[in-house]
Amino acid sequence: MRAVVQRVTSASVRVGGETVGRIGRGLCVLVGVAHDDTEEDARTLADKVVGLRIFEDDAEKMNLDVRQVSGALLCVSQFTLLGDARKGRRPSFTDAMAPEPARALFERFCAFCRDAAPVETGRFRASMQVELVNDGPVTLLLDTRRSF
Numbered sequence: 298m299r300a301v302v303q304r305v306t307s308a309s310v311r312v313g314g315e316t317v318g319r320i321g322r323g324l325c326v327l328v329g330v331a332h333d334d335t336e337e338d339a340r341t342l343a344d345k346v347v348g349l350r351i352f353e354d355d356a357e358k359m360n361l362d363v364r365q366v367s368g369a370l371l372c373v374s375q376f377t378l379l380g381d382a383r384k385g386r387r388p389s390f391t392d393a394m395a396p397e398p399a400r401a402l403f404e405r406f407c408a409f410c411r412d413a414a415p416v417e418t419g420r421f422r423a424s425m426q427v428e429l430v431n432d433g434p435v436t437l438l439l440d441t442r443r444s445f
Contacts, residue, residue: 298338298406299378300439301327304351308371308429310419317425318417323368324349325429328406329378330399331392331442338441339402343409346370351435359435363414370410373419373427374403396422 302324309319326346352361352368363370376399380388394402400421410416419425 298331298334298342298402298441299329300342300346301375301378302346302349302351302437302439303429304432304435305371306430306432308427310371310373310417311426311428312420312423317420318371318373320369320371320415320417322366322432323414324363324370325427325431326370326372326410327375327378327427328372328403329375330394330402331379332394334394334402334441336402336405339406340409341441342439343406343413345439347410347413349437351437369415369417371417371419371427371429372403372407372410373425374399374421 305323305325307321308325309316324346347364348362350362351359352366354360376390376393379393380390381392382388403421407416407418
């Protein structure tokens with residue numbers, strides 16, 4: 298699984314003009330599911346995301362995780378993270394998992410995250426508009442196949 302994790306002061310996702318998810322301070326997490334990902338990948342990625350010490354402590358050092366700052370997560374499924382644009386100009390998405398099993402793994406990822414912090418989501422397979430205020434900016438790329 299791949300994820301783009303952004304530390305935010307606020308984030309929201311809209312579908313058809315309706316806000317379906319909104320958080321204040323926390324993490325906006327864009328998640329892509331690869332065709333060979335497993336539930337263990339979902340658990341590993343969730344553990345990594347909620348444990349990232351990327352929030353500042355009183356000494357202004359990044360020492361705190363999202364739980365320690367009473368933050369939340371906005372998780373948005375994004376199959377385009379599995380896009381391969383090395384050849385030509387049109388990305389290939391053959392590494393992305395088929396929609397229904399990908400939905401199940403994405404939902405497992407969100408459930409694992411909910412064990413640690415509040416989670417809001419977008420709407421799977423919908424055209425979404427994501428708005429966020431990236432705090433820092435702090436943005437990390439995670440991939441369970443690359444041992445982070």
